[in-house]
Amino acid sequence: MGRLNNGPNGGFSGKAGSYIGYNWKGGSYIRGLPRITKDRQPTPGQEAARAKFAYLNGWLKKIKALVAITFRSYSPKMTGLMASYSCNAKNVLGEFHDFQLNFPAFMISHGDLSGADNPSVKCKGGYTLTYNWEWLSGHQKASSIDNCLLLAIIPETGSFYVSFEGTRIKGTAKLPIRKAELGKVAEVYLAFVSFDRLKCSKSQYLGQVVVGGLMPEVGSRKSEV
Template sequence: MGRLNNGPNGGFSGKAGSFIGYNWKGGSYIRGLPRIKKNRQPTPGQLAARAKFAYLNMWLKKMPDIMAITFRSYSPKMTGMMASYSCNAGNVLGDYPDFQINFPAFMISHGELSGADNPTVSCDDDCTLTYNWEWLSGHQKASSKDACLLLAIIPETGSIYASFESTRYANTARLKIAKEQVGKVAEVYLSFVSFDRLKCSKSQYLGQVVLT
């Protein structure tokens, strides 16, 4: 039995016949119940789609707290994790069951803030990534107080290192990587987040760096 919300002209919640009413992020929605067919085997296409989703989710679920901030403005109807999946669904390469992330196209943030000018990254001998960029104060969608999001993905070990360090005005920041990653290749990203954590820039891929 469903329940009417705000009278006969409002949405309803609960189950009514073959429909389910529910509320999500301030909106009222309705969907039909799925038709259940017993003993139905998934098609090869369905298996591939599920495996692709699981592979991408394996990477995204390593950084849910970051995605909650960096994809906050992507869509008001989505959580950060949902938005990060929507943004990166096309960045999985390969055929089932051999998938890989297209790291140059992979996004760790999305928004309207300005990115970095002439960003570079290098690795010191103590396995620390040093980021450098230029701060040009003429950008309207940027503030000297914007925080830097430094992020490195190590595909070989499945490790992710991230830190909100320094500010846009500093023109430099460092990300410490564990010593056991020496010799591995890091996929490196830079993004900016507003002081109130409500706005982000689109992430910038800075390339691959061999950790030393």
């Protein structure tokens, strides 16, 4: 049995016949119940789409709490996890059973804050990634107290390292990596988040760094949305 909200002219919640009414993000919606067909096999296209979703979701769910902040402004009708999936679905390469994440295009945040000027990252010995950038005043969509969002992915282990360390005006920040990752390649990203956590910049991909190694310092390449 469904329940009318706000009288006969309002939306309803619950089940009514073959329909379900529900509220989401301040709006009222209605959808039909799925038709259940026993022994129905998914098409090859459906199987591939489900596998692609599962693959990308396996990466994104590890940073679910982070994308709840960094994709807040992507769409008012989506959760952060849904928005990050929508933004990154095209960044899954390969075929069924052989998917790969396109790390240079992968986005960890989305918004209209200004990004970093001339960013770079290095790891010369030790287990700490050192980020550097220039602070150029005059950006209309930037504040000196914006927090730095540092993120590194170790594809070999599937590990994520995240830190909100430092502020934009400092021009430098550090991200510690566990010693167990020695010699492994890290995919490195930088973004900025406003002090109140309500606004973000688009993430910038800074390239690959060998943890504890002496790979030459790399510069930034902005990820495409």
